[in-house]
Amino acid sequence: MAHSPGNTNVHSQSPGYGRAFAIGIGLNVTFVAVEIFFGLRSNSSALLADAGHNASDVFSLLFAWTAAWLATIAPRGKYTYGLRKTTILVSILNALLLFGAVALIALNAVRKLRDPEPVAGTQVMIVAGIGFFINAITALLFMKGQKEDLNIRGAFLHMAADASVSLGVVVAGFLINLTGKQWIDPITSFLIITVILWGTWRLFTDSIDLALDAVPKNINIDAVRDFLLAKGGVTDIHDLHIWAMSTTRVALTAHLIMPRGSDDGFITELQKELKREFGISHTTFQIENVQIEKDCSVDC
Numbered sequence: 001m002a003h004s005p006g007n008t009n010v011h012s013q014s015p016g017y018g019r020a021f022a023i024g025i026g027l028n029v030t031f032v033a034v035e036i037f038f039g040l041r042s043n044s045s046a047l048l049a050d051a052g053h054n055a056s057d058v059f060s061l062l063f064a065w066t067a068a069w070l071a072t073i074a075p076r077g078k079y080t081y082g083l084r085k086t087t088i089l090v091s092i093l094n095a096l097l098l099f100g101a102v103a104l105i106a107l108n109a110v111r112k113l114r115d116p117e118p119v120a121g122t123q124v125m126i127v128a129g130i131g132f133f134i135n136a137i138t139a140l141l142f143m144k145g146q147k148e149d150l151n152i153r154g155a156f157l158h159m160a161a162d163a164s165v166s167l168g169v170v171v172a173g174f175l176i177n178l179t180g181k182q183w184i185d186p187i188t189s190f191l192i193i194t195v196i197l198w199g200t201w202r203l204f205t206d207s208i209d210l211a212l213d214a215v216p217k218n219i220n221i222d223a224v225r226d227f228l229l230a231k232g233g234v235t236d237i238h239d240l241h242i243w244a245m246s247t248t249r250v251a252l253t254a255h256l257i258m259p260r261g262s263d264d265g266f267i268t269e270l271q272k273e274l275k276r277e278f279g280i281s282h283t284t285f286q287i288e289n290v291q292i293e294k295d296c297s298v299d300c
Contacts (some may be wrong), residue, residue, distance in 0.1 A: 021065040084246035095204035109189035124173030131166035213243035250283040
């Protein structure tokens with residue numbers, strides 16, 4: 001049996017991003033309060049819709065930050081993997097919060113469609129324009145690490161999308177001023193809902209997959225199987241399992257059939273190659289010298 005725990009210094013996975021989370025949360029909390037105030041004052045459902053979306057982003061950033069901290073707690077007691085999987089549970093929670101926000105936005109927009117009310121287009125443009133810059137700044141805070149850390153990449157893409165939504169509200173305010181058509185405001189709300197649902201549904205389904213220990217989307221299990229079978233001395237493989245320990249760490253276990261056994265450096269080199277080629281850092285192998293009958297109730 002050979003095992004690699006991967007990098008146990010999980011603090012190093014997202015260096016310096018505690019400050020980025022704090023700045024992003026602070027900026028967005030302030031802006032949500034401003035949007036709600038001016039959304040009510042200008043009677044804009046689009047502005048309130050954007051405020052609801054940004055409020056959900058505050059919770060998303062807060063939960064993601066908390067989960068990232070929990071993931072740094074060392075394994076102990078019955079939590080033999082630590083609390084790394086809280087990052088996956090938080091992703092599901094964030095998706096559910098976004099679905100709730102969408103429902104509230106839709107109800108408000110439908111009401112405005114039935115009973116159109118005057119909207120202060122200029123105020124909408126100014127406030128949403130401020131939101132565009134705040135969301136863009138927040139996205140930039142996570143730009144540097146988004147290529148190495150999927151969790152940071154998620155934060156970056158989410159805030160970048162929000163900047164686009166805020167820009168859409170600016171356009172709505174401009175069109176209302178230009179045409180005087182009040183229905184543009186709730187229609188813009190529905191467009192915002194479409195953007196939110198598109199991203200949220202992907203977040204929700206991906207999170208459910210990870211919670212059910214599905215193979216992460218960025219890893220091709222057939223490619224991993226072929227990679228292992230191509231190693232010298234390996235004649236067969238069974239009980240290959242690949243799953244996410246968190247949103248940033250992937251684990252693998254496998255039984256390798258090697259009739260002649262393996263040398264001392266075989267597993268160590270194999271683990272290094274799996275981390276380099278597939279990003280799998282937590283691996284456990286069982287070497288078997290004879291072919292055994294596969295248990296199809298577990299893996300075939």
